[in-house]
Structures are given as C-alpha cells and as structure tokens.
Amino acid sequence: MDQEFLKILVCPRSKKSLILADKKILDQLNQKIKHKEIKHISGEPITANPEAALLEKENGILYLIEDDIPNLIYENGIQWNHY
Numbered sequence: 001m002d003q004e005f006l007k008i009l010v011c012p013r014s015k016k017s018l019i020l021a022d023k024k025i026l027d028q029l030n031q032k033i034k035h036k037e038i039k040h041i042s043g044e045p046i047t048a049n050p051e052a053a054l055l056e057k058e059n060g061i062l063y064l065i066e067d068d069i070p071n072l073i074y075e076n077g078i079q080w081n082h083y
Contacts, residue, residue: 001052001065011056011063013074018054021062025080026053029062038083042075055080 001020009018021029030049032038039045041061050064054072060081064071071077 001068001070006054009054009070009072011059011061011074012072013061014056014059016056016058018056018063018070021053021055025055025062026050028083029053029078029080032083038078040075041077041079044076046078053078 006018006020010016011018029038033046033049036045046064048066050066052065054063054065054070055061056063060079061074062078062080064076064078
C-alpha cells in the first residue's frame with residue numbers, strides 16, 4: 001500500500017491513525033478465518049483470507065484489504081484485541 005495514502009487513512013470510529021498489519025498478525029488472522037474462529041464486528045462470518053489488513057492499535061480494530069481496497073466500514077472490521 002502506498003505510504004502517502006496510508007498516512008491519510010484513519011479509523012472511521014475513533015479517527016485514530018491506521019498502520020499496515022504485520023505478517024504475524026495476518027498469519028494469525030488467516031488461521032482463525034480458516035478455523036472459523038473469528039467474525040466481523042457485525043457478527044457476520046469472514047469467508048475469505050485478506051491479502052492485507054490495517055490496524056488501529058489503540059482499540060485493536062483490524063480493517064481488511066481486498067483487491068488493494070481497504071474496507072473501512074466499522075461493522076466490517078474485526079475487534080482483534082478480543083482474540
């Protein structure tokens with residue numbers, strides 16, 4: 001993801017900055033998706049493995065990136081610090 005673009009992205013709920021999730025988080029996330037152990041904040045199951053994700057560190061919310069497009073709809077995020 002372009003670093004200049006990343007600088008302007010913020011969490012839609014907290015308005016705090018987002019960082020690109022590292023490989024460790026992404027690997028853990030994909031394992032949880034594979035074993036159906038994780039859901040969106042809305043409660044909907046996650047069915048596809050994302051290529052990347054953005055993390056709002058303070059509140060532990062992950063926003064998935066699919067086809068180079070970040071999904072910044074809060075309800076589609078993942079409350080990562082609960083896992």
